[in-house]
Amino acid sequence: MREIEAFLSVAEELHFGRAAERLRLSTSRVSNLVRAVERRVGAQLFERSSRVVKLTPQGAQLYAGLRAAYIQIERVLDDVRRAGSLGGGVLRVGFSTTLPEELRTGLIGAFEDRYPDCRVVASGLPTTDLFRWLGKEWPVDVFVTWMPTATAPVEPALRIGPVIHRVPRAVMLGSRHPLAGQGAVDIEELAEGGHPVIYPELPPWFGELWAPATTPGGRTLHLRRLPAGYVEDVLRLVAEGELAHLTFASLLDAYDRPGVVVAPLTGLPPMAVRAVWAAGPQEGLAAAFADHTAVYAARLGDPAG
Known part of the structure; x- marks a missing residue:
């Protein structure tokens, strides 16, 4: 050597x-x-x-x-x-409830294969729970969720790992929405037509990347701020009225509701999935999970999406 x-x-x-x-x-x-x-x-x-x-x-x-x-x-x-140095033990991993199920099982299996002395205990949690945990004790050691940015302007600092996966954007529409019959919808079309778009309960640094106020073409998106912290709330609002919701192409793999359609959305980049965690006794193991699952996904062809 x-x-x-x-x-x-x-x-x-x-x-x-x-x-x-x-x-x-x-x-x-x-x-x-x-x-x-x-x-x-x-x-x-x-x-x-x-x-x-x-x-x-x-x-x-x-x-x-x-x-x-x-x-x-x-x-x-x-x-x-x-x-x-990490030793064995249990790692509590939360997964956003709107993530593809095969992604969850693949990441858990890859991590436990690499660290056989560690066992993953998984749970499904809404993405918006992350923002309720900031500054408090987390119920999990690491959370795999939609995270479009590598840094977050919050205190105490939020640790954000590399991109694990990317999913193309989509738009959720009621079956009677004027755009529901189209094969795909462009973000400029939503803005130009004045179609109201749900703005969920998200902090501005995250929400602007989820549902931007202005489209890439410079048009104003008509955002409607509503108390919709869970995907079930969003599904109900979309099914009942003329509201649109910006989401992901994989959503209907986890949820299927009559009266709601999901169409591909063009004009916005795919949404990234990353592991995030806070300082704590399992911080080293959480970082190892974030790093190894990103390498595992890259070997499978992600994070291209």
Whole structure:
């Protein structure tokens, strides 16, 4: 490993002195380690002169192969160190009730496979519960929910993990709404037609990203602020009148109500899903859950959505 580290450092620095400083070794020690690698492969890996150090074609080939392997080794070592420091136990994970069910089962399985000494206890909670917990004791250690931003202007600070998943936007309409029969609805069409849109009970920093007051084309969206903190409230309001609600294409996988249709919405970016948590005794494990589930989702093709 020391020989490999010396070779990679010189290949990246293209300078034996800087590579030695990086590894906290003497320059002669680094030079000897690189020569040992050259003996192993039976080829010269660097062209050396008084001013320039360059990779030979064989050196470039070896660097390309070893660098990826070295990163993987470091990642495995880090995972083991992290698992050892975190220990076992139970992680209470909340999932927004409007998330796709297959996402929940996939994330839990991936985390428990990586940390077999940890057990996930899952629960379904409305997205809006997150804002009621701020500054209070949370009923879960980490919450996987719709989160369009990586930072939140709240105190105490809200920890927000990387994007796990993205879901295209959609619009929920009553079956008698003038736009209900269309294959898709554009956000500009909602604004131009003066169609009222429900603005749920959300703080401004979050609500503006969920249902913007102004469309990308500069039109005003006719937002109607209503006490609708739960999706069941929204479904009832939409089914009863002419109100529209901006939502996600996966919503009807979890909810199905007569008199309500969901159509694809164009003109707004997909909504991100992230893990969020607050400071507490399980903060390290929550961060591990956020990081690993994001890596797991990326390997499956998310967060493209």
